[in-house]
Amino acid sequence: MIKKGKKVGLTLQIQTSYNQLTKAEKKVADYILANPEKVLYMSITDLANVCEVGETSVYRFCRTMLFQGYQEFKMQLSLYLASEENNDSALDSSKLEDRVMSSHIQAIEESYQLLDAKMLQQMIEMMEESKKIYFFGVGDSLQIAQDAWNRFIRITDKVSIINDPHMQSMAISLGGPEDLLVLFSYSGATKDIIHIAKQAKEAGVKVVCITHFKQSPLIAYTDAYLLCGSKESPLEGGSTSVKVGQLFLVDLLFQTYRSRNKAVSIENQHKSTRAVVEKLV
Known part of the structure; x- marks a missing residue:
């Protein structure tokens, strides 16, 4: 050997x-x-x-x-x-911008092709029925969770985010059937995320996720899921293309939720905008 x-x-x-x-x-x-x-x-x-x-x-x-x-x-x-x-061969730098643009477009197209309309509908309904919605992620996926929270906090007061995995576990252990946990994990195999998903199910919390691999440990703990496109090698941790695919799904969730709850969403959006208007130059 x-x-x-x-x-x-x-x-x-x-x-x-x-x-x-x-x-x-x-x-x-x-x-x-x-x-x-x-x-x-x-x-x-x-x-x-x-x-x-x-x-x-x-x-x-x-x-x-x-x-x-x-x-x-x-x-x-x-x-x-x-x-x-x-x-x-050496990288053709003159074509680099084309390659970057192509990879981002491909990530969105793949996410769209993988989209399950019934799963999307189920996730939206669970969000509407829940009293509290948690957006959790670990590492690079935490950034997507933060972006999701940043979108939804403008139209509803029931969204929450916690950055530390230990705090996430403690918070979700006190949840119940009226709560919803939205997890972000490209691999669907991160130990912290699996631990949190397992605790959520034990507490009776509904669990949904945005991930890439349909056959991953995380899927076993979810009530619904959406699959994001783009591929990420071990050397590309935090790939922007992966984030683009995930953000496409986040925006789709946001736009669908907003359109189905238009009146209250617009009212809350006006309130949240007025709250910071004086801070804007």
């Missing part, structure tokens, strides 16, 4: 270790060698399903290759592919 610390291509490392793999692990190795770019954007569940093996087989493959787990493997795969791309 080639030690992970040595400077050798990741694909070569897999190839030289191939005979030591189990039958299930070889299925994983075969798919990775044939589709490295696709794997970069797949969850462990996605990879296990496409290889027709269990998630434990994917994890064992990563351990056999001397990685701590799937996320570390994807990080190294991302680094390897990035180095290969840099070796093949």
